Amino acid sequence: LKEQFNQLYAPPQVHSAVQGGMQLEFGHEMQALVEKFNSPNADRVHSLMNKVKDVNDKVVESIDKLLLRQDKIDILVDRTQLLSESSNSFRREAERVRRVVW
Structure with missing residues (x-):
C-alpha cells in the first residue's frame, strides 16, 4: 500500500496536500484492502x-512415532536373531557335553 502510494504521489505533493485531498484518487485502494x-x-x-497446519503437525508427529517404533522393532529383531544363534550354540554345546559325559 505504501509503495503504491509513493508511486502515485511525490513527496512534495504529499506535504502540500490538504486533509482528505488524496482520498478521491487513492481511497478506492484503501477500501479494497479493508474489504479484503x-x-x-x-x-x-x-x-x-x-486446520491444515494442525493436521500437518499431527502427521509429522505420527511419522516421528512410527520411525521410533520401527527403530525399536529393528533392535528387537537383532536381539532375537542373537538369542536364536546363542540358543543354537548352547544346544550344540549341551549335546557335545552329554556325549562326552555318557
Whole structure:
C-alpha cells in the first residue's frame, strides 16, 4: 500500500496536500484492502490454514512415532536373531557335553 502510494504521489505533493485531498484518487485502494481483510472469506481461509497446519503437525508427529517404533522393532529383531544363534550354540554345546559325559 505504501509503495503504491509513493508511486502515485511525490513527496512534495504529499506535504502540500490538504486533509482528505488524496482520498478521491487513492481511497478506492484503501477500501479494497479493508474489504479484503474484513471479508468472511479471509477468516475462513485463515481458519482452514490453521486446520491444515494442525493436521500437518499431527502427521509429522505420527511419522516421528512410527520411525521410533520401527527403530525399536529393528533392535528387537537383532536381539532375537542373537538369542536364536546363542540358543543354537548352547544346544550344540549341551549335546557335545552329554556325549562326552555318557
